[in-house]
Amino acid sequence: MAATRNRTPPDPVAEGAVAAVLAAAGVAPGETVCVALSGGVDSTVLLHILARLRGRGGFALAAAHVHHSLSPNADAWLGACRTSCDGLGVAFHPYRVQVRRDDPAGPEAAARAARHAALARVPCDWLAFGHHQDDQAETLMFRLLRGAGVRGAGAMADVDPGTPGRLRPLLGLRRAQIVAYARAHGLTWVEDESNTDERYTRNLLRHRVMPVLEAAFPGAVPVLARAGAQFREADGLLGDLARLDEAACGGAMLERAKLLLLSDERVRNLLRWRIRAMGLEAPVRARLVEAVRQLRAAPERALRLPLGAVVCCAYRGRLWLEPEGGMPAPEVSVWYGEAELPWGTGGVVFVEAVGEGLSRAALERAREVVLGRRWAGLSLREGVGRPRRSFKNLCQEAGIPAWLRDGLPVLRVDGVAAWVGEVGVAAEFLCAPGEPGVVPVWRR
Template sequence: MLPEAASRSLKAAGVGPGARLCCALSGGVDSVVLLHVLHVLAPRLGFSLQAAHVHHGLSPNADAWAEACGRLCAQLQIPFSSFRVTVPRDDAAGLEAAARRERHAALDGVDCDWLALGHHLDDQAETLLFRLLRGSGVRGAAAMAACEPPQAGRPGRLRPLLDCRRAGIEAWARSHGLSWVEDESNAVLDYRRNHLRHRVLPVIGERFPAATATLARAAGHFREASDLLDQLAELDHAACGGRALKRERLLALPDARIANLLRWLARRQGFRAPGQVRLGEALRQLRAVPASRPLRLELGDLACCIYRGELWLEENFAGRPQPQLWQGGARLPWGTGSVDFRPAVGAGIARAAVDGLAPVVLDAYRSGLRMRLGMGRPRRSFRKLCQEAGIPAWMRERLPVLWIGGEAAWIGGIGVAADFACEAGGAGLVPEWRPGGESR
């Protein structure tokens, strides 16, 4: 029975009294049945329930679908929200992917703990086959998880019917007199998923009757493997230095583990994992270029940066970071990283300088910047200071500079100006630049 299967899934995710669930309601049979089942379970498990519909505007029937969803929720006395989105028809990712992206972006804004989605076992098998045909790796082949915990302010994802067959869901809808809408695009074979659903999987099922369940079970095996690879990446991350990886330790690992670690880091920082070809070229250069040479390798949305024996990933972005006024805090954001401020004795910038009346601003290089790093030493231009410190050109525009009263007191990766340096035994403040994305 569907309620029992859904209840087991919800309990496994820790959903209980006080949890706030939102059913993503398209109006199709899967989401209508899910809403009905959740409505039955809400008093038993103690969670609150609402529903949300995303109006894509891609079908001439879109208004009717939204109205049908609203009527159903009114009948069940379930709070209902509808969101209109604009889907670019010429999106490079394709219309299906663009609609999915806009839909999830809208649903992420719902005030709830969990989004409940109507995916089922047949969807799982279809997703696995689709991703394998696209050349996905282990993580992609893991297909959909029954539970994805909340992260970064985004509601978690629940798929309470993921172990249920489509036929059982449709039978439940008919036996309970439920009505639903039919999306005419589901029959269009030009869409690759529809072609798999209507043409490929039925043929496979003729020769392999248990194919749907077997494929879904295989997705579970891939998910276990993916989880183990993530655990291995965590271990390698710690062993290679954590926040900024030590190049020498990283290169002691086999290429497959380095690639696994970089993919894991990319996902952890909220980006798509780089593709195999880009990663392969990055690894080739990483091993071929001398350790003393700074390196920046493009990985799509990210860049892999190697400098002074350390490696980190950072977002590919244009322009300089925005100036930040320091007001005594322990950290200021800088680009994809941060500058931390640590109290010290006899080190860093003299505390009296930063506690004075002059404004203290974290900013980038300004024209005419000159600094001397020791008393009695000549002032050097910014360009010369960077050359002497071995800082590559691609990093210079984004180097953090701490300006006190319009004078450069500290440059990340270079050091403290002699005129602002803390005396032996005096109270000081040590700025520490963390260039990677780990602080986000």
């Protein structure tokens, strides 16, 4: 444990930096800011500065500590954090988690995942972290060495809106400035012994690589931090481009022909952006390159291209993404005349028409009309005088790929298939000329 008794007047640079980030985030009076308090010098200083600013800002202040049970000193750290909060009159939220030491991703990643899961349970509007400029430079180096793209190289932002939002008010300060602040204010903090263990990549970068880099290039840390900010700007512009390309290509269900008019780079950027919008991890570049190659090589063919966490599906001039393992199982729904029934992540819209689609009179005479999936023995006659065909034969004739068939919506009228998505209306339910009708439209 480290401490000092020397006391000096407030540090306007550190407090000004934190206040500026709060203002940029729009932290409002009455909102709660919770510090992710490890007990180390960085989060301890952040807690101290926020405690000084809360009266002026009108926000409530809390702190959360995650006990990982990995160090023999973990109980002492929890106690030190509680003492700090009690001394400042700050609400304290302790969380105990179990971390798998044999996690395939490694103990660092396992501990981080457990920590973030615990912090997600904190009742607050903003989570504040003690990351500083040296952390930013190390993060950029670490991600670049792992082959990160523009988004990963953007490292950390000082404000990440969300529920709760994330703040990193110390990103503009060097580690030395933070330690100097702590000593000047007589703060007490803990030292995590694992921070010196160079078996961990981040520690190796911090203790071996960065000192050499700074010796050769004295301004390396702030320069790398600025580069991270520029990468974040570039990533934001790529997101804006993806939104424009999505709109130009038809929206959520992309028009394949329009998509393929874009350059390979823009197609990959759009797919990558859409995957992240689904809350999933984007695939490595090589997979996206191969996916675009296959789309161009067979512009008319139905394709199902695995991309890690998602699958890229192309069929009948449309292209969409769905989670690996398929779309959510559609619910069976009884139709009572609604304009739309849910189906997977989309729905089936029932459009009023005249002389086309399903006979409105036949639907109204029915005892039960149900939207559901196919069933064993399903068959349908597409036109008067034509033979009744099995579901498999209907799909083969319509060119519907096998991977799409289980998700086709089927409208069953008194136990008989009246309409199958992508196939059509059964002959016995066809609307006569001039008769009121209903046209089912599958909206994916």
